[in-house]
Amino acid sequence: MSQAPLQQFYIPEEQSVYLLSHHDARKLKDWVALCQAQLSQLGYQGIELIGKGAYGFVFAGSTVHQGAKAHYVFKFSRITLPVHLQERLEEEAFMLEQVSHPRIPGLIAYQRSRGQSILVMERAPGWNLEQVSLKQGRLSPRLIVRIAAQLADILLALRRESGSQARPVVHGDIKPSNLVYDAEQESIALIDWGSSVFAQLDAQLQFVGANVMELMSDNLQQTNARLGDVYFIGEEQLNGALSSPRFDEQGAAGTLYALASAQSCRFGHRAIPASSLGLPMEFARTLDGMLDPDPQVRRKAGDYFLKNMPRMARVVMIDLPTSLSVPLVPVWARPAHQEIDTVVYSSRKAFLREANAQETLNDVNDVQLDRYYKQFMQGMGETEKAFLASVSRLGKYPVVGGLAVRWEREGVYIDSSLNLHDPTLKPAFIEAVNNMVHLARAIHRQGVFKSCLFNARQTLHLERTSVDEAFVSEPSMAIGYELSAVPELEDRTRQHSYFEDGPDPEELLVLPEAIMHVLQQLNDIHHTGMIIFEALPQHLKIHSYYRLLDPAREDEFRTLLARILASVDQIEGLGVSGYMKMPYKDTRYFAHLESQPERYYPRDPREYARRATTS
Numbered sequence: 001m002s003q004a005p006l007q008q009f010y011i012p013e014e015q016s017v018y019l020l021s022h023h024d025a026r027k028l029k030d031w032v033a034l035c036q037a038q039l040s041q042l043g044y045q046g047i048e049l050i051g052k053g054a055y056g057f058v059f060a061g062s063t064v065h066q067g068a069k070a071h072y073v074f075k076f077s078r079i080t081l082p083v084h085l086q087e088r089l090e091e092e093a094f095m096l097e098q099v100s101h102p103r104i105p106g107l108i109a110y111q112r113s114r115g116q117s118i119l120v121m122e123r124a125p126g127w128n129l130e131q132v133s134l135k136q137g138r139l140s141p142r143l144i145v146r147i148a149a150q151l152a153d154i155l156l157a158l159r160r161e162s163g164s165q166a167r168p169v170v171h172g173d174i175k176p177s178n179l180v181y182d183a184e185q186e187s188i189a190l191i192d193w194g195s196s197v198f199a200q201l202d203a204q205l206q207f208v209g210a211n212v213m214e215l216m217s218d219n220l221q222q223t224n225a226r227l228g229d230v231y232f233i234g235e236e237q238l239n240g241a242l243s244s245p246r247f248d249e250q251g252a253a254g255t256l257y258a259l260a261s262a263q264s265c266r267f268g269h270r271a272i273p274a275s276s277l278g279l280p281m282e283f284a285r286t287l288d289g290m291l292d293p294d295p296q297v298r299r300k301a302g303d304y305f306l307k308n309m310p311r312m313a314r315v316v317m318i319d320l321p322t323s324l325s326v327p328l329v330p331v332w333a334r335p336a337h338q339e340i341d342t343v344v345y346s347s348r349k350a351f352l353r354e355a356n357a358q359e360t361l362n363d364v365n366d367v368q369l370d371r372y373y374k375q376f377m378q379g380m381g382e383t384e385k386a387f388l389a390s391v392s393r394l395g396k397y398p399v400v401g402g403l404a405v406r407w408e409r410e411g412v413y414i415d416s417s418l419n420l421h422d423p424t425l426k427p428a429f430i431e432a433v434n435n436m437v438h439l440a441r442a443i444h445r446q447g448v449f450k451s452c453l454f455n456a457r458q459t460l461h462l463e464r465t466s467v468d469e470a471f472v473s474e475p476s477m478a479i480g481y482e483l484s485a486v487p488e489l490e491d492r493t494r495q496h497s498y499f500e501d502g503p504d505p506e507e508l509l510v511l512p513e514a515i516m517h518v519l520q521q522l523n524d525i526h527h528t529g530m531i532i533f534e535a536l537p538q539h540l541k542i543h544s545y546y547r548l549l550d551p552a553r554e555d556e557f558r559t560l561l562a563r564i565l566a567s568v569d570q571i572e573g574l575g576v577s578g579y580m581k582m583p584y585k586d587t588r589y590f591a592h593l594e595s596q597p598e599r600y601y602p603r604d605p606r607e608y609a610r611r612a613t614t615s
Contacts, residue, residue, distance in 0.1 A: 006176050016341045018456035021463060021539045035059060035076050038113050044072065053477075055085060055194060060123055071123040072108060073191075076116060088194060095196040096121065099169055101157045103150060103189050105180075106315050124189030126182035129259060133176055134396050137428035141279045141601045143186065147259065148283070149313035150188050151252045151340035152306050159203060159245045162595040166197040167208050170243045173228035174251030176258055182349075195226035203242035203303075203401055230377075231265035231389060232258070236295070245286050246409040249302040253290035262431040264393040266291065268386035271442030272435065276596035283312050284600060318605050321612045327430045328437040329416045329588050336398060336421030339355050340531060341456040344395035345543065345578060347504050347531055349388065349446030353379040383442045390436040391451050398422050400545040401531050402580040403451045411591045412440050415582045417528050418453075419547075441593040450504070452530040453582050454545045462568060463542040470569040471540040479561040481529070483545035508575025514567040518560050519579055526550040528578035531564070542568070543578075 172195030234250025254266030289301025
């Protein structure tokens with residue numbers, strides 16, 4: 001999606017391979033196979049792809065070392081990147097060599113194989129905490145405090161002036177997915193040193209070990225900091241301040257907050273403060289202080305965190321009995337008959353931006369910034385960013401459906417159709433949905449936000465050689481749909497029309513009259529779902545999710561879907577256009593609520609647990 005205007009389409013987490021053109025998907029698969037072959041030739045076994053990001057791909061594998069099986073992680077830089085970005089892998093190896101800590105998996109080797117850089121590291125046992133969070137929802141207060149103590153220990157170690165350079169090291173990208181969690185030991189390991197640098201300032205914001213010549217040179221006037229993940233880094237790092245250990249304090253605070261609240265970012269702390277999450281009071285208030293807008297308050301809270309975390313962690317805590325959260329908007333769970341690869345399409349985001357917000361980051365040339373931030377969140381308030389990220393988090397579950405959130409002066413109206421295809425994930429998914437509602441309630445402005453969640457595996461791909469040609473569907477193509485076994489009745493007056501909000505100002509593709517006419521005919525058949533057309537210069541993607549709720553009209557429904565495909569040759573121009581339909585109007589209304597109420601871990605947890613089990 002190289003064209004700037006088209007980037008309004010996804011909040012682009014990892015783009016699913018099922019959304020790539022046939023040519024690009026083939027290229028990606030071939031390159032992954034080549035990496036695996038190279039690792040096999042180097043003598044490693046059990047090789048699997050375990051992650052990918054803006055800069056590279058990560059594989060896992062093992063070998064026998066001194067009679068025992070040793071597990072490793074291999075990082076490859078994307079060969080499509082400019083040379084200076086590929087060289088960052090060598091810099092990462094150098095930085096990892098500078099740190100030594102039992103909770104930091106060590107460097108094994110940095111090597112080049114046929115022009116391809118490979119970084120080999122120890123592999124920490126367990127799952128990353130983003131995966132744990134998605135599966136479990138909010139982590140227990142006891143576990144949050146245990147993780148916090150280990151993080152504080154790592155931060156203190158990084159501040160010590162060690163290594164050949166004798167300078168504090170800034171990791172620069174502390175977030176849940178960079179912490180590997182071993183459930184048996186309840187221990188964490190900090191990974192991914194691609195954003196790490198030597199600190200220019202110490203914790204007191206004084207220049208580190210600088211002699212007079214260094215102070216006079218330019219390199220202390222310009223930051224050496226790398227960006228890190230904009231969902232978790234603090235204001236100073238985001239805005240290009242000189243690097244300091246305070247950056248990692250901010251990453252740690254954002255990470256602990258996200259894990260305690262079941263979010264995928266730090267931005268929600270005003271609407272859902274740490275003091276509302278059932279954490280011990282002292283710890284919760286420290287965390288809120290570390291996330292405070294005032295830098296003085298943040299630094300004071302950060303000092304308190306590092307000094308007092310060992311003591312706070314010694315308080316005896318138990319896991320309290322929990323009850324299943326009640327979803328604030330309907331959530332349906334039914335097992336999937338096939339694998340779901342969810343992608344989120346969100347439009348009508350412009351009204352969430354501040355009217356006169358400064359575009360402060362336009363000069364920053366960074367892959368991750370372009371992907372995650374510039375196109376979507378810049379110029380938004382903290383809570384608006386958190387709301388978008390909460391919708392994004394829903395897409396990390398196997399879910400299809402849609403959302404329409406309408407803000408009015410008196411409150412928020414939410415229509416939803418959320419179909420989760422793995423019932424075991426329902427408790428965690430409900431927490432993610434409820435966070436989205438809490439954040440929506442804390443936003444005060446008027447407008448409509450729409451979001452569709454579809455299965456990328458069902459996306460249809462049509463290709464052409466140039467913009468002047470028409471897209472033509474193949475005879476074997478069909479738009480898929482699910483069929484309800486029995487008619488699902490509804491009050492006709494509550495029908496949620498495709499067209500009730502008029503054309504979307506953020507969508508750029510005007511669909512031909514023939515397709516619009518079919519969509520209007522579909523609107524009279526009782527169904528739920530969505531269809532999105534994404535027209536690129538040589539590639540048309542048709543994303544859809546349909547569930548027919550009136551089995552008696554199946555022939556008519558199928559004929560209309562076939563007519564849409566027959567009309568794609570009339571599509572002109574580039575851009576995106578999408579329509580969705582809720583099953584019926586079951587609108588939920590919520591009054592505005594600035595912030596969730598305080599709720600702390602009980603002073604006598606055993607008494608609390610006893611009462612909870614007897615009541």
